Amino acid sequence: xxxxxxxxxxxxxxxxxxxxxxxxxxxxxxxxxxxxxxxxxxxxxxxxxxxxxxxxxxxxxxxxxxxxxxxxxxxxxxxxxxxxxxxxxxxxxxxxxxxxxxxxxxxxxxxxxxxxxxxxxxxxxxxxxxxxxxxxxxxxxxxxxx
Amino acid sequence: xxxxxxxxxxxxxxxxxxxxxxxxxxxxxxxxxxxxxxxxxxxxxxxxxxxxxxxxxxxxxxxxxxxxxxxxxxxxxxxxxxxxxxxxxxxxxxxxxxxxxxxxxxxxxxxxxxxxxxxxxxxxxxxxxxxxxxxxxxxxxxxxxxxxxxxxxxxxxxxxxxxxxxxxxxxxxxxxxxxxxxxxxxxxxxxxxxxxxxxxxxxxxxxxxxxxxxxxxxxxxxxxxxxxxxxxxxxxxxxxxxxxxxxxxxxxxxxxxxxxxxxxxxxxxxxxxxxxxxxxxxxxxxxxxxxxxxxxxxxxxxxxxxxxxxxx
Numbered sequence: 001x002x003x004x005x006x007x008x009x010x011x012x013x014x015x016x017x018x019x020x021x022x023x024x025x026x027x028x029x030x031x032x033x034x035x036x037x038x039x040x041x042x043x044x045x046x047x048x049x050x051x052x053x054x055x056x057x058x059x060x061x062x063x064x065x066x067x068x069x070x071x072x073x074x075x076x077x078x079x080x081x082x083x084x085x086x087x088x089x090x091x092x093x094x095x096x097x098x099x100x101x102x103x104x105x106x107x108x109x110x111x112x113x114x115x116x117x118x119x120x121x122x123x124x125x126x127x128x129x130x131x132x133x134x135x136x137x138x139x140x141x142x143x144x145x146x
Numbered sequence: 147x148x149x150x151x152x153x154x155x156x157x158x159x160x161x162x163x164x165x166x167x168x169x170x171x172x173x174x175x176x177x178x179x180x181x182x183x184x185x186x187x188x189x190x191x192x193x194x195x196x197x198x199x200x201x202x203x204x205x206x207x208x209x210x211x212x213x214x215x216x217x218x219x220x221x222x223x224x225x226x227x228x229x230x231x232x233x234x235x236x237x238x239x240x241x242x243x244x245x246x247x248x249x250x251x252x253x254x255x256x257x258x259x260x261x262x263x264x265x266x267x268x269x270x271x272x273x274x275x276x277x278x279x280x281x282x283x284x285x286x287x288x289x290x291x292x293x294x295x296x297x298x299x300x301x302x303x304x305x306x307x308x309x310x311x312x313x314x315x316x317x318x319x320x321x322x323x324x325x326x327x328x329x330x331x332x333x334x335x336x337x338x339x340x341x342x343x344x345x346x347x348x349x350x351x352x353x354x355x356x357x358x359x360x361x362x363x364x365x366x367x368x369x370x371x372x373x374x375x376x377x378x379x380x381x382x383x384x385x386x387x388x389x390x391x392x393x394x395x396x397x398x399x400x401x402x403x404x405x406x407x408x409x410x411x412x413x414x415x416x417x418x419x420x421x422x423x424x425x426x427x428x429x430x431x432x433x434x435x436x437x438x439x440x441x442x443x444x445x446x447x448x449x450x451x452x453x454x455x456x457x458x
Contacts, residue, residue, distance in 0.1 A: 012180030016187070119205060120198035120327060127190050131183075139177050 006088060010140050013132070014085035017097075020128060021078030028072055067114065070107035074100055074129075081136075087146065094136050094144040101133030164296045168304025169311060176275075176312040179282075181372070185275030186316050192271050193320035196263045200256060201332060219334035226255035238262055239421040240409070248426035253343045254335040256328060258424070261347040265354060265420045269383045272355045275313055276362035277376035279305040280453065285370045289458045302453045306363045306446065313355050321348050350423035353434070357416040357441035358383065364449030367456065386415050416441045 039045075077100035084093025108126055112118050136144060176182030201218075204225070208218050216224065225231065227250050235246040239262065249258040280302065283289045292301055325344040329337060362379045369375045394411050397403045412418030422434030 007178040008180035009178045009183045012183050117205070117209070118331075120194055120201055123323060123327070124191060124194045124198065127187065127194070131187065135177065135183070 006086070007140065007143060009135070010085050010088070010143055013135065013140070014082045016128070017078045017082030017085065017132075021075050021082060024071065024075040024078065028068075028075065067107050067110040070103050070110065074104050074107060077103065081132075085136075085140075085144070088143055089146050090144055094141070097132050097136040097144075101129040101136075104129035105133075159297045159299050161296070161300055164300035165304045165307060168292075168296070168301060169307035172279075172305050172308025173311045173315075176308065179278065181275065181278045182312060185271070185312075188274050189271050189316045190320050190323075192267050193264060194323060196267065197260050197324045197327065199263065200259050201327070204332075218332050222256045222332060222334045226259060227251055231255075231259075235259075235262065241421065241425075245426055249424065252426070254328070254340050256332065256334060257325075257340065257343055257347065260324060261350065261424060262421070264347075265350065265423075268351055268354050268420075269358045269417060270380060272313065272358040273362055273376060273379040273383055275316070276309045276359040277366060277379050278372040279309055279363050279366040281366045281369050281375040282372045284367070284456075284458060285372070287458070293458065298454050298458075299450060302363065302367065302450050303446075306359065309359055309363075310356070313359060314352060317348060317351050317355070321351070346424065350420075353423055353438045354416065354420050356438055357445060360442040360445035360449065364445050364452065367449050367453040383417075387412075387417055390415065413437070 077096050081093055081096035081100055083089075084091070084096055087093070105126065108122055112122070116122075177186070201222075204218050204221050207221055208216065232243070232246045232250055235241075235249055235258075236243060239245060239249070249255070249262075280289065283292075289301060321344060325341060328334070329340055358379075361382065362375070365379050365382070366372075366375045369378065390411055394405075394408050397408060398405050416438060419434045419437045422430050423438070425431045425434065
C-alpha cells in the first residue's frame with residue numbers, strides 16, 4: 001500500500017491543505033497590513049483603543065496573542081504537511097498533519113478561554129482539523145510511511 | 147468450459163451477498179477516493195452554515211442586549227413564530243397556513259427553518275458524493291477485474307448502495323451536530339420534540355437524496371470521465387429546475403394559465419416533492435416518499451440497462 005499509488009483522497013487532502021494554508025496566510029498578512037497601516041495613520045491610537053476594547057470585553061490579550069501565533073503556526077503546518085501528503089512522508093505528512101490538527105483545536109480552545117464565543121462558526125472551523133487528525137491516523141496511516 | 151444453462155445465468159445475475167460486499171468495500175473506500183472526502187467536507191460545511199445562517203444572528207442579537215433582554219431561546223420562538231416568517235414559509239413551501247403552522251408552531255420552528263433551506267441544498271451536495279460511482283473505474287478499465295468475479299448488476303447496485311450508506315452516515319453526522327447545538331446551546335425546545343422532529347428531518351433528507359444518488363449512478367455509468375459526470379449531474383439537477391420554472395412562468399404570463407393548475411409541472415422532478423416530505427398530513431408525506439422511491443427505481447432501471455449494455 002505504502003509503495004503503491006497515492007490514494008485520490010490523500011491528493012485531495014493535500015490540495016485542501018494548500019488552499020486553506022494559503023488562504024490563512026493571506027488572511028493573517030492582510031490583517032497585519034491593515035492593522036499596521038491604520039495604527040501608523042492614527043499614531044498608535046488604534047492599538048490603545050483595541051487594548052481598552054479588549055479589556056472592557058473581558059478578553060485576555062496574552063492568550064489572544066498566543067492564539068494568533070497558533071494560527072500562523074497552523075498555516076505553516078498545513079503547507080508543510082500538504083507537501084508531506086503528496087510525497088507520502090511519515091514525519092512531514094502524518095506527524096505534521098497531526099500536529100496541525102492538535103494546534104488548530106488548541107487554538108480554538110484558547111480563543112474561547114480568552115473571552116471569545118463558542119458558536120457554529122467555531123464548529124465549522126474545527127471540521128477540517130478534526131477530519132485531518134482522524135484521517136491521517138486511520139484512513140491514510142499506511143500510506144504515509146516513506 | 148461448457149455453456150451454462152440460461153436459468154443459471156439469470157440466477158447468477160443478481161446476488162444480494164455480492165451487492166453487500168461491493169457496497170461495504172465502496173463505502174469503506176469512499177474516503178480514500180477524493181470524492182468521498184470532498185463530499186463529507188462539503189456536506190458538513192453546508193449543513194452547519196445553513197444552521198449558522200439562522201442561529202448566529204439570534205445569538206448576536208442577544209449579545210447586543212436585543213429586544214427586551216430576551217435570551218436566544220425566547221428570541222428564536224418570538225421571531226420564527228411571527229406572521230412574517232409564517233408567510234415566508236408558505237411562499238417557500240408553496241403551501242397553506244395549516245402547513246406553516248405545523249412547521250413553525252407544532253414543531254421546533256428553528257429546526258424547521260434550517261431543514262427548509264437544507265432541503266434546497268441536498269440535491270446539489272448529493273451530486274458531489276455520488277458522481278463517481280462507476281465512471282472513474284470505467285475510464286481506467288478497472289471494472290474488468292471485478293467482472294471476472296461478479297455480474298454487472300451486482301457492481302452497479304453495490305456501488306449505489308455503498309454511496310447511499312456513506313451519504314446516510316454523513317447526513318446523520320451533520321444532523322447530530324445541529325441537533326446537539328440547538329438542544330444544549332440554544333435550548334429553545336423540549337428535548338423529545340426536538341429530537342423527534344430532527345429524526346423526521348433526517349428521513350426527509352435521506353429520501354430526497356435517494357433519487358439524486360440514483361440519477362448520478364445512471365449518469366456515472368454513461369460517461370467515462372468523473373469530472374464530466376459531476377458536471378452533467380449538477381447541470382441536470384440545476385438546469386431541469388430552471389427550465390421548469392421558466393416554462394411555468396411562460397405559460398402563466400403568455401398563455402394566461404392559472405398558476406395553481408401548473409403545480410404538477412415541478413412534480414415531474416424529485417425537487418417538486420421535497421417539502422411534502424415534511425408535510426403534516428401523513429398521506430401527503432407517504433405519497434412524497436413513494437414518489438421519491440419511484441424516481442429512484444426509474445433512474446436505477448435506466449442506469450442498469452445502460453450499464454449492462456455498455457463496453458467496460
